Amino acid sequence: MSYKVAVLAGDGIGPEVMVEARKVLAEVEQRFGLEISYSEYDVGGAAIDNHGCPLPAETLQGCEAADAILFGSVGGPKWTHLPPDEQPERGALLPLRGHFELFCNLRPAKLHAGLEGLSPLRADISSQGFDVVCVRELTGGIYFGKPKGRQGEGEAEEAFDTMRYSRKEIRRIAKIAFETAQGRRKKVTSIDKANVLACSVLWREVVEEVAKDYPDVELEHMYIDNATMQLLRRPFDFDVVLCSNLFGDILSDEIAMLTGSMGLLSSASVNGSGFGLFEPAGGSAPDIAGKGIANPVAQILSAALMLRFSLQQEEAACAIERAVGKALSEGYLTGELLAADQRHNAKSTKEMGDFIAQAI
Amino acid sequence: MSYKVAVLAGDGIGPEVMVEARKVLAEVEQRFGLEISYSEYDVGGAAIDNHGCPLPAETLQGCEAADAILFGSVGGPKWTHLPPDEQPERGALLPLRGHFELFCNLRPAKLHAGLEGLSPLRADISSQGFDVVCVRELTGGIYFGKPKGRQGEGEAEEAFDTMRYSRKEIRRIAKIAFETAQGRRKKVTSIDKANVLACSVLWREVVEEVAKDYPDVELEHMYIDNATMQLLRRPFDFDVVLCSNLFGDILSDEIAMLTGSMGLLSSASVNGSGFGLFEPAGGSAPDIAGKGIANPVAQILSAALMLRFSLQQEEAACAIERAVGKALSEGYLTGELLAADQRHNAKSTKEMGDFIAQAI
Ligand SMILES: CC(C)[C@H](C(=O)O)[C@@H](O)C(=O)O
Ligand SMILES: CC(C)[C@H](C(=O)O)[C@@H](O)C(=O)O
Numbered sequence: 001m002s003y004k005v006a007v008l009a010g011d012g013i014g015p016e017v018m019v020e021a022r023k024v025l026a027e028v029e030q031r032f033g034l035e036i037s038y039s040e041y042d043v044g045g046a047a048i049d050n051h052g053c054p055l056p057a058e059t060l061q062g063c064e065a066a067d068a069i070l071f072g073s074v075g076g077p078k079w080t081h082l083p084p085d086e087q088p089e090r091g092a093l094l095p096l097r098g099h100f101e102l103f104c105n106l107r108p109a110k111l112h113a114g115l116e117g118l119s120p121l122r123a124d125i126s127s128q129g130f131d132v133v134c135v136r137e138l139t140g141g142i143y144f145g146k147p148k149g150r151q152g153e154g155e156a157e158e159a160f161d162t163m164r165y166s167r168k169e170i171r172r173i174a175k176i177a178f179e180t181a182q183g184r185r186k187k188v189t190s191i192d193k194a195n196v197l198a199c200s201v202l203w204r205e206v207v208e209e210v211a212k213d214y215p216d217v218e219l220e221h222m223y224i225d226n227a228t229m230q231l232l233r234r235p236f237d238f239d240v241v242l243c244s245n246l247f248g249d250i251l252s253d254e255i256a257m258l259t260g261s262m263g264l265l266s267s268a269s270v271n272g273s274g275f276g277l278f279e280p281a282g283g284s285a286p287d288i289a290g291k292g293i294a295n296p297v298a299q300i301l302s303a304a305l306m307l308r309f310s311l312q313q314e315e316a317a318c319a320i321e322r323a324v325g326k327a328l329s330e331g332y333l334t335g336e337l338l339a340a341d342q343r344h345n346a347k348s349t350k351e352m353g354d355f356i357a358q359a360i
Numbered sequence: 361m362s363y364k365v366a367v368l369a370g371d372g373i374g375p376e377v378m379v380e381a382r383k384v385l386a387e388v389e390q391r392f393g394l395e396i397s398y399s400e401y402d403v404g405g406a407a408i409d410n411h412g413c414p415l416p417a418e419t420l421q422g423c424e425a426a427d428a429i430l431f432g433s434v435g436g437p438k439w440t441h442l443p444p445d446e447q448p449e450r451g452a453l454l455p456l457r458g459h460f461e462l463f464c465n466l467r468p469a470k471l472h473a474g475l476e477g478l479s480p481l482r483a484d485i486s487s488q489g490f491d492v493v494c495v496r497e498l499t500g501g502i503y504f505g506k507p508k509g510r511q512g513e514g515e516a517e518e519a520f521d522t523m524r525y526s527r528k529e530i531r532r533i534a535k536i537a538f539e540t541a542q543g544r545r546k547k548v549t550s551i552d553k554a555n556v557l558a559c560s561v562l563w564r565e566v567v568e569e570v571a572k573d574y575p576d577v578e579l580e581h582m583y584i585d586n587a588t589m590q591l592l593r594r595p596f597d598f599d600v601v602l603c604s605n606l607f608g609d610i611l612s613d614e615i616a617m618l619t620g621s622m623g624l625l626s627s628a629s630v631n632g633s634g635f636g637l638f639e640p641a642g643g644s645a646p647d648i649a650g651k652g653i654a655n656p657v658a659q660i661l662s663a664a665l666m667l668r669f670s671l672q673q674e675e676a677a678c679a680i681e682r683a684v685g686k687a688l689s690e691g692y693l694t695g696e697l698l699a700a701d702q703r704h705n706a707k708s709t710k711e712m713g714d715f716i717a718q719a720i
Contacts, residue, residue, distance in 0.1 A: 202519035
């Protein structure tokens with residue numbers, strides 16, 4: 001099997017963790033007889049510096065010619081003075097999502113055995129563990145709804161954004177949530193604000209309709225404000241969390257932080273044809289970039305998600321996930337995952353990559 | 361000084377905790393020579409049962425004739441089958457906020473000394489305590505923006521909501537945030553999603569302008585997704601959190617849950633003339649209603665907020681807060697604030713009210 005992957009390493013720790021993901025992929029290719037050709041393109045701040053914009057035309061063309069995008073991370077203090085539209089994060093991610101209609105964002109987050117102490121939650125809560133997948137709608141809602149803009153003068157000047165969802169948009173993401181739940185603990189918690197938003201009332205209606213086709217999956221509805229709270233008290237009661245674009249942005253980050261190990265979390269953004277963008281859930285971490293201490297696991301796991309969702313190589317994906325699991329359970333950890341008095345045991349970015357590659 | 365207060369006790373535990381708030385107010389009136397006349401009105405589920413709608417005309421008229429509204433809580437399983445617009449919470453609270461232009465919602469949340477263990481946060485985080493006020497815009501944004509509705513047919517049918525903010529609306533709430541910060545630790549964290557929302561870009565601009573008039577107050581901007589995370593790691597770094605309506609709904613509940621003691625938190629919703637609605641931050645808790653075990657502190661503290669903001673009786677407000685502080689620091693607590701093995705020491709709703717009234 002031969003595939004083309006567009007590699008957009010980006011800024012900050014992006015390039016250095018990407019090296020490790022490529023190392024692991026090379027092992028996987030050999031072991032599973034895959035042939036992946038990689039093309040690298042500038043994105044984010046690096047692209048602003050080299051080409052004047054965060055998503056140059058040739059990067060977009062490179063992505064179009066590929067079967068999947070392996071994305072690093074973008075952004076950093078150098079570019080925060082730019083207007084929002086031109087900043088690395090917004091200027092690269094939103095157009096990519098829109099252009100390829102990557103409507104489905106999957107963000108798995110679990111508390112790894114032995115790493116419960118990293119969670120900011122109280123020991124008696126975190127010791128129960130949790131394992132949640134956030135299924136976020138990614139190309140609709142208030143992110144892309146029109147009209148959006150400004151009008152008026154002086155103190156009466158006002159800005160406006162439109163939250164907008166069609167039945168079709170809600171249905172396709174809801175289906176993915178229920179299918180995901182079928183392969184897991186068979187529970188979907190659908191998040192909305194149906195006591196205030198017209199979009200949420202429609203959301204609830206369509207999710208109820210979709211639920212009828214999955215009688216084995218339990219459905220509950222929860223208001224976004226209540227969800228923010230319940231996740232703090234009993235994260236272990238959640239399995240698949242289904243969200244619109246804005247609510248998913250908020251809740252997936254809350255859930256990620258509840259693991260206390262952002263450097264282990266990755267994210268898949270896919271469209272209806274299996275094409276997708278795969279990236280770590282954390283940011284570009286400019287403060288630790290270039291020091292060789294960044295955790296490459298999130299980037300490595302996003303390569304696994306790429307194998308699973310875009311390249312249909314489930315076994316290869318599992319092999320990576322198993323190898324990562326081995327590293328973590330054997331205490332092979334980067335510094336940020338270790339208690340202060342254990343930090344002399346910290347592995348470097350490269351050591352982590354080497355270990356995981358070997359474990360494939 | 362003589363005042364008129366409209367008492368809307370509502371559903372669930374509302375009526376029983378209101379009894380205790382009235383008891384405490386009676387003490388305060390005597391001690392500070394105030395004359396408050398109370399008129400009681402149905403609201404929420406009780407009003408649906410008795411009058412067919414959650415906010416009857418006579419309730420609204422009663423509120424209009426008053427200097428402030430002392431609100432209990434509304435809602436319960438009996439009314440959840442109703443369409444959102446007719447449900448107790450939405451059908452009573454939103455019209456009251458809109459009608460009286462209660463644009464400013466203040467929600468103080470702090471971790472009381474000795475009660476850190478209630479927080480769902482890890483001991484090393486909660487032991488540092490925190491003390492945050494959420495200042496939420498309450499009559500604008502996506503809650504009230506027009507157009508809001510549905511159009512189209514079949515799978516193309518779509519729903520839409522409009523988020524809308526004028527400079528004037530942003531300025532008046534931002535001012536309150538900065539003034540609040542001046543009386544506290546002099547820091548405002550303004551929450552937005554300026555990398556996606558036009559409303560947030562304007563929000564940031566106006567907040568920056570307002571900040572110029574408060575050079576002694578530090579201002580930081582934070583994206584809502586990031587705020588959700590940072591509050592989990594370092595709640596003690598926040599002082600005043602300034603939010604639009606929707607983001608404030610989400611964050612104020614997250615912050616409330618971080619205290620682990622919802623039954624101690626109250627909320628003030630005021631307009632430009634000092635008129636306001638004062639209520640516990642928690643809900644109607646139908647599961648424990650009528651058992652005499654509900655914590656009346658949030659209701660009692662909302663009476664304090666009423667004295668402070670609508671009746672301009674700062675000293676009387678402080679007297680209530682001191683009396684509550686005394687109860688808590690002497691371990692005078694309702695059951696939900698006690699560890700399982702201490703629960704035999706739990707005070708009843710009435711005992712709490714009696715103690716606090718006596719301590720005035
Ligand atoms: C950078 C930003 C536009 C983006 C979003 O809000 O979707 C980010 O927060 C994310 O979640 O990927
Ligand atoms: C009941 C609901 C409409 C309300 C809101 O969203 O504002 C509630 O959650 C609150 O925060 O007071």
